[in-house]
Amino acid sequence: MKPYVICHMLGSVDGRIKQDIWGFEDHHKYFEETAGQIEADAWLVGRVTMQEFSSKNTYPVDSGTQSVPEGDFVAGGPAKTYAVVIDPSGKCFWDSNMVSTEHVIEVLTEKVPAGYLTHLRSKNVSYLFAGAETLDLEVVLQKLFRLFGIKTLRIDGGGHVNGSFLAAGLIDEFSLVLAPVADGTFGAPTVFEAAQGYEGRKATQFTLKSVERIYSDFLWIRYLVAKNGVPGR
Ligand SMILES: NC(=O)c1ccc[n+]([C@@H]2O[C@H](COP(=O)([O-])OP(=O)(O)OC[C@H]3O[C@@H](n4cnc5c(N)ncnc54)[C@H](OP(=O)(O)O)[C@@H]3O)[C@@H](O)[C@H]2O)c1
Structure with a gap:
């Protein structure tokens, strides 16, 4: 679905x-x-467009191995609507997990460093993976439906x-x-x-x-x- x-x-x-x-x-x-x-x-944009809304700060991203739980991350909370960004390499930084009234979901490939996932988790930003090196957009849609009810x-x-x-x-x-x-x-x-x-x-x-x-x-x-x-x- x-x-x-x-x-x-x-x-x-x-x-x-x-x-x-x-x-x-x-x-x-x-x-x-x-x-x-x-x-x-939900609304969804590319990384370039989302950088008009995401943080202007650059957070340090440790490229070393850190223990981050495997798989997708669905942050808790009462979100009704979502702002989704296609950000395969993890270039958007966040001060909070909201854009206006929407909860942020990052769509990533598995090549993003563990330190970037730590950044997202520290801000309670949800993320999902949809490919190792490149994104499978059908998987993106299936996961948005299944994990977030979009x-x-x-x-x-x-x-x-x-x-x-x-x-x-x-x-x-x-x-x-x-x-x-x-x-x-x-x-x-x-x-x-x-x-x-x-x-x-x-x-x-x-x-x-x-x-x-x-x-x-x-x-x-x-x-x-x-x-x-x-x-x-
Ligand atoms: N007039 C309007 O209605 C409207 C609406 C929205 C935006 N805009 C304008 O459009 C401009 C930006 O458009 P844009 O086309 O340059 O950029 P974009 O679509 O916002 O973002 C492109 C980036 O998103 C990632 N991406 C998109 N599709 C992907 C895929 N299938 N697989 C992997 N990564 C993917 C890539 O990020 P990486 O480079 O990180 O790999 C790619 O470089 C801005 O000036 C914005 O203001 C206008």
Whole structure:
């Protein structure tokens, strides 16, 4: 069993996602207010995006062997919703185990040093392993369902994490807030960063679920993802 997955993004008309030059005064609201209307038990982001929310401090991580209990760590507590980060090498540090009202879950590979696990445990941050050297995203979803009871997951970017879930065929819905702006920055991350080149794969097709005009000139477009050539419904 795994959660139903909705990817939610704010994008320019050319698919870029960094808002540095977009010139909106309150750019967070376009993402946050629409995200808040999508019912989910958790949101998930990539390591780069999460470092905007995690600690700006660097905690010392002892690379030596320390006795840390084996396996996943589910911190106790009354968490109702979760903030999940795909952090294969353990680069996010934490002052507490919360982002806003959400309990943090770190998704790791087994290559992270024991000292990093000690850091997470000292802050009561939950973590799960989903691969030795590389992550198996299907296992990530299965563990989020089984260990934390997450039935609906919102993936909130950035482009690399979206692209890897897309490539693995694990996104059920895509929710795009289309901002009325053309960015045009060479090399800037786009909504889905999945692979280089056109070989050996096909683009993912969507069917329209709904479209709504919001904030005067924005569009909120919701798509279902077609699976194995079958249109989403
Ligand atoms: N407009 C929007 O709606 C929106 C939403 C979110 C973020 N953003 C913006 O997007 C930018 C960041 O996007 P990004 O694409 O550069 O980064 P990202 O997706 O946030 O993070 C990428 C990192 O996550 C880890 N990762 C992701 N998928 C993985 C996988 N399948 N296996 C292993 N590791 C994986 C890797 O970490 P390691 O490098 O540690 O291996 C990778 O470098 C920021 O500027 C942020 O503000 C915009």
